[in-house]
Amino acid sequence: MAMDESAKELSHARELFSRGDARFVEVLRRVSDLQLLAQFADQWKVDRRSWSTEQKVEYLRGKPNCIGHQTVVKRLFKQAEADGDDAVVAVCAALFDRLVRHVRRTRYHYDWRSRSGWHEEYLAATGPALPRYRGPRVVRDSVTGKQEFVGVARPDAVYFSYRTRYYLQRRAWRYFRRLAFKSPERYVAAAVLLLREYPDSDFQRGEWILDSWTLLQLAFRESQVLQFGRARIRLASGGQLSQLTAAPRFRHLWQSMEAFNQLYDLVGTAPSRLVRVWAMQMLEQDHASRMQARPPTELLQLLVSPDEDVQQFAARFLKEATGIRDIPLATWFELLETAPQSALPIVCEAMKVNVKSDQLSLAECVDLTLREPTPLAELGFSLLRTKQVKTEPEFDQIARLADLRCIALAESVADWALSLVGSKSQYDRDHVSRFFDSLSVGVRQRAWAWLEADDCPGASDPILFCRMLETPFEELRLKVIDLLERRSLPGEAQRGLVAIWTSVLLGVHRGGRQKLKATRQLARELVAYPERADQLLPVLAAAVRSVRQPEARAGLAAVVASLASNANLAQAVSHHLPELEIVSAEALL
Amino acid sequence: MKLDVAYVGRSRLANEVSGTSSLRFAANVQRETVAFDAALRTPLRFREAISALHDVVISDLRFKPRNREAYQVWKKQQAARDAQLRRSAYEQLKREILQSSPEIAPDFEQKYQEKLRRYWRLRSKFSLRLMLRNPEMWRLLLPCDPVVTVADDVVLFECFSADQSSYGCLSCDRGDAFGESANLRLGTTNVDYSWAMYDHFQSLRSYRETRLQVDPGGVDVITSGGAGHHEEKIDIPDGWLRGFMQLQSAMTMPMRRVTLSRDAVYSILAWLRRHKPRTSPRAMRFELVAGQPPSIVLEPWEQRIVSQSTVHQEASAEPIRIWGARRVLALARILPLMDACDVYLLGTGLPSFWVARMGEMRLTLGLSGWTANDWSAGSALDALLPPGHVSDFRVRSAISLLQRERALSFDALQAKMICGPGDCAATLNQLALSGQVIHDLDANVFRWRQVMPLPIDMAELADVSPELVAAHELLRLRRVQINERVEQAANGQLISGRVDGQQVELVLDRDGVILRGKCACSHHHRAGIRRGPCQHLLALRAVAMRGQFTEDNNNSAWFDRLLRWSQN
DSSP, rough: HHHHHHHHHHHHHHHHOOOTTTHHHHHHHHOOOHHHHHHHHHHHHHOHHHHHHHHHHHHHHSSSSHHHHHHHHHHHHHHHHHHOOHHHHHHHOOOOOHOOEEEEEEEEEEETTTTTTEEEEEEEOOOOOOOEEEEEEEEOOTTOOOEEEEEEETTOSSSOOOHHHHHHHHHHHHHHHHHHOOOHHHHHHHHHHHHHHHHHHHHSHHHHHHHHHOHHHHHHHHHSSSEOOOOOEEEEETGGGGGGOOOOTTTTGGGGGGHHHHHHHHHHHSSHHHHHHHHHHHHHHHHHHHHHHSEEEEEEEHHTTHHHHHHHHHHHTTTTTTTTGGGGGHHHHHHHHHGGGGGGGHHHHHHHHHGGGSSOHHHHHHHTTSSSHHHHHHHHHHHHSSOOOOHHHHHHHHHHGGGOOOOOHHHHHHHHHHHHSSSTTTOOOHHHHHHHHOOOHHHHHHHHHHHHHHTTTTTTHHHHHHHHHTTHHHHHHHHHHHHHHHOOOOOOGGGGGGHHHHHTOOOSSHHHHHHHHHHHHHHHHHHHOHHHHHEEEEEEEEHHHHHHHHHHHHHHHHHHHHHHHHHHHHHHHHHTTTOOOOOOOHHHH | EEEEEEESSOOOOETTTSSOOEEEEEETTTTOOOOOEEBBSSHHHHHHHHHHHHHHHHOOOOOOOOHHHHHHHHHHHHHHHHHHHHHHHHHHHHHHHHHHHOOHHHHHHHHHHHHHHHHHHHHHHHHHHHHHHHHHHHHHHHHOOOOEEOOSEEEEEEOOOOOOEEEEEEEEEEHHBBBSSOOOOOOOEEOOOHHHHHHHHHHHTTTEEEEEEEEEEGGTTTOOTOEEEEEEEOOOOOOHHHHHHHHHHHSSSOEEEEEEHHHHHHHHHHHHHOOOOOOHHHEEEEEETTSOOOOETTTTTTTTEEEEOOOOOOOOEEEEOOOOOOOOOOOGGGGGGOOOEEEEEETSSOOEEEEEEEETEEEEEEEEESSSSSSSHHHHHHTSSSSOOOOOHHHHHHHHHHHHHHHEEEEHHHHEEEEEEEHHHHHHHHHHHTTEEEEETTTTTEEEOSSSSSSOOOSOOOOOHHHHHHHHHHHHTTTTTEEEEEETTTTEEEEEEEEETTTEEEEEOOOOOEEEOOOOSHHHHTTTTTTOOHHHHHHHHHHHHHHHOOOOHHHHHHHHHHHHHOOO
């Protein structure tokens, strides 16, 4: 039955193969008969069409989980080896490395002589999981008595034995080794093809790196950290994988200009981090002078790579790259837009060093400072501080810094900006009030600190205070209440205080201490201006009736103090607080 | 349900050359043209009021689980290997299924509903995380674009909260809150809203002239892909629309009005801000005695707050309890502006409406019966819906009248429709439930306002639980009988009874929440009350909470009962 199905699938695959149809590999992978596959593989391996070679690569890149396909893999590999097809051999070599997989396990040993036991870690071999099928083995459930088929693996469902896998690894490396001796001019290009075949998933575990025979032979053969055995690679005594550095076999072949270009290309495009780091180490070891001569625009492309290692690598060479100061400003700005978040600090640092502040206008510096990620804001601010601010439009630009979004820089930028727009000679309330209205808490706090400074030109500006009293921000209102304990507000600003007192006394989120102060201030205001009782008493009533006892007590005390100072307020108090019974002092006596 | 909206540009604060600034709302170009452009007369008051509306939108008092991020990361790493295997198995299975192209399985619909439930569960979980981490992104998940209605006398801004339990409506008198509108087109539309817009509200000041614009510019530039043109397909959660419409429908019913002073509202908020109830009961209890100031008791502390400067004019009534009181904290920002607050109550465990009067503005905060807008909320409110069918003729007649007049009082509408008050109320209830009418509680008029571009079909509202439907049927057939009530000191009360021939026992806590139950039906046998109570328990609870059957024979009886309740 299985044979019939395989034959059908294979004839379908043959049809697709002859037509050059892209579904060919998918159909072929469904065929599971070893004999039929062997016959077809003999035909496929000698097919010289370029489409056929592409299909070989695609097929070999597939997961090694098809029953009976080992014969196809082996035939394709041997033929490619004979034909000198570097691309196919590279795919095969990576596949063979992937077939050997060890995992760390723990086992228990017991020594009966000393009657003691211990646990020991070891590397256990695993392999790709092959599908099971419902075979002829039948078992009977002991509880229900029901017969069930049990899934078993087919006898041929082995994707090479482990011995064969080791052998295939060695043979794949042998191909590259011989290539280095016989055709050294082809070696680097073929090796790079191999290095590109390893994705990051191949090195998820440290032990999987040790399983990659061909890769380690090629890239780390001379490393002191590794100990190369006949079929396996182990860590040398005291060695750690973290100490692994690039130490390739045939190092002299990697020192040519062509090899430099290939390595440089690998840094940007290799799919695995291990290979990228290896390529970077190779460039640093053998091609440092060539790297320094590399055009800085190319290094900038590396700088925006998503890999942080590559960013750091590019940044190291960018510092000493010749011609970096000639990079146009537009390129830098483009880089700022395209750089990933992790690369921004490096790009900004490079820009800080290589861009002169006179290349940017004051408005551009302000725009940069107003941007959100901290490195951008820092860059803008560092450029901004070198600028001279003299004219009115320039002060207008500085006032825009009130809209700063970067939390980390809010306070320092606000201090700097206020030292300009809030200085005695340049004081402009339109500029300064923007800092009190800022959405950033840090900016508002520094604006308040500016206001409280001894020689602040805005301290006696009633219009500035009038504007500030309209603030929607609670912490500023509370600060106004605190300020009123020390001094009164200038001129007209005093009239806007009722709104602040109302907001503070009816605030439910914060301001416990300020509420007590506000009630005292209200009482003082009531005594000073009894004609405003209808405006002030409803606010005080909220405190008197508060469910919070300290507020109610303070409110009551304020009402009593007002009445004690001015008995004429009794009527207004009775009107707004009818629940209070006002007893005259004489009646008490 | 999918709601398509399209805006030309973003809502923003535009600074004009003349020095004035304009709050420019981008209107939905796929709806009727609405335009408004007038100066704000009291920008500070408007700023505080609209910011309170924002607080309603972001109000989310659902349970938020503690942060287990580190554990989740560890778990993710552990699952990574399995995920790889599953992915390959999934791909293989997908290929096989696509090749074999099977017919639709008979249980496809059921599976789809299960997956949909799972999707929304996960999405709301994601939404909670996002709300904490990235409010900007979170807003994209929310159907929180407010609905703006420009009417002859008022401009309304409406929104619904993230937790599907609060409704906010800011109503501004056109004459007092705004100047003359240069460009005016009456109607209702959605406006683009973002977190940045909230920040712009904070910049409103009296010394800068600010105009409010509902920008109809998009009508002329409806070319898709044009500069600034952006469209959104908002995936509205099932419960969201249902909750919104339920509150709208509840607003049309006769309700008991209680006026609270600003001081009383402040005391309620101040207490709730400082205290968190750990045990039940957690309700807010209104104790109303004719001729005396209304008093509110906050459970479980039994903290009594008396509204000193107001007097309850209507007849005394038994205490009314409402839950989810913390949602009232959304009113905190407008306390300094508030003159007084009218609370409209439907009954214990039913929606309530808090109308904060602020001179030229009113903010209506509608609260569903419970913070978790779940089956218990629905079950209580559904019982108040009119029993009789409303004829299409009557509905069409009401629609044409309201479309023509824009706003009508109940009596005026009833007179024009030439029908009884019960039928008129039932018609308005149905129109509100389909999102076409809003009851302006303060002005006591019914306004023509379509929430969605098209009327909402009842089928589009999410299905209620089948157990709930069955429980309603049992109540209708009067197959519920309470045999015994036993007060328990710790756990509320034990109620035993007979429902549809089954012996049922139920333990309710002091908030009326089902703690335990005993029933012989298969639903209860499978999962107890973990997957929601069975129809028998629900029916028994409904009778136990209400104390009597409230089924009416027709719309008139229904309306008379509600009217009596609201007035006595």
